[in-house]
Amino acid sequence: MDRILAVVFNSERKACLGRNALLKLENEGSIVVYADALIAKNADGTTTVKQTRDPGPLGMVLGTTLGSVIGLLGGLPGIAIGSAMGFVVGAMADLNSVRVAGDFIDDVSKELRPNRFAVVAEIQEDWTTPVDSRMEALGGFVFRRALSDIRHTADDEDIAALRADLAQLKAEHAQTRADRKAKLHEKINQLECTIQSQLERARARRKAAEQQARAKVELLKARAASLKAKTHHYDQGSDRFRVS
Secondary structure: OEEEEEEEEOOHHHHHHHHHHHHHHHHOOOEEEEEEEEEEEOOOOOEEEEEEOOOHHHHHHHOHHHHHHHHHHHOOOOEEOOOOOHHHHHHOOOHHHOOOOHHHHHHHHHHOOOOEEEEEEEEEEOOOHHHHHHHHHOOOEEEEEEOOOHHHHHHHHHHHHHHHHHHHHHHHHHHOOHHHHHHHHHHHHHHHHHHHHHHHHHHHHHHHHHHHHHHHHHHHHHHHHHHHHHHHHHHHHHHHHHHO
16 A cells, blocks of 8 residues: 655654664565654754655655645655655645544654654555554654555545536526626636646646556566566575585
8 A cells, every 4th residue: 555654753863773663674575665864853943854865766756745745745846856866856846745634643743842753654565563663663753644545535625616606607608688798707717717727737647647547667666676586696606506
């Protein structure tokens, strides 16, 4: 299952250890880390991204949701981002891309108080024990939430409601007096523009979601190939050891 993970620590050292532990779990094959970052809540309330991997072209696509979550936790515009954080910068432009409910952001924000740190990641995990046991051993407070496609459903519902309003206005326009037609016609034009804008935003969000899905498939294929190569190398080494 794909999830957003946030683990809050009371020191940067522990947060660094937590991030290293997360990446070690990935190397062990327990989880897949699509994108990750270490962030700090400063004393003045701003948020700084301290660490992340070089996103690269694939990482910039995978980091869209994570960047939106970081942006929300940072309380835009109060967030400082280094030049290497490309996926975060690109993602924050559209906070509608976030696919977790607002209560998750609220819960993490309450724990991520000034002078605290958090490891935030988009991951795939089949069960929670590996991550929880490692993070809790380091004193981390673990928050996670499954990603959903609820935004697409909301887009469809919003557009359907606007189209219903448009149909009603057009019906009124056909039946009203001549002195009211001009005003109704103006409202109809405005509503048609709103619907078009909503459709364009919905298409952009769906396209981004499709790109993320494809990027995840490519990443999983690459990880599987890498694991297979490591296993083959290990088996060859074992054979050489037995022969000698």
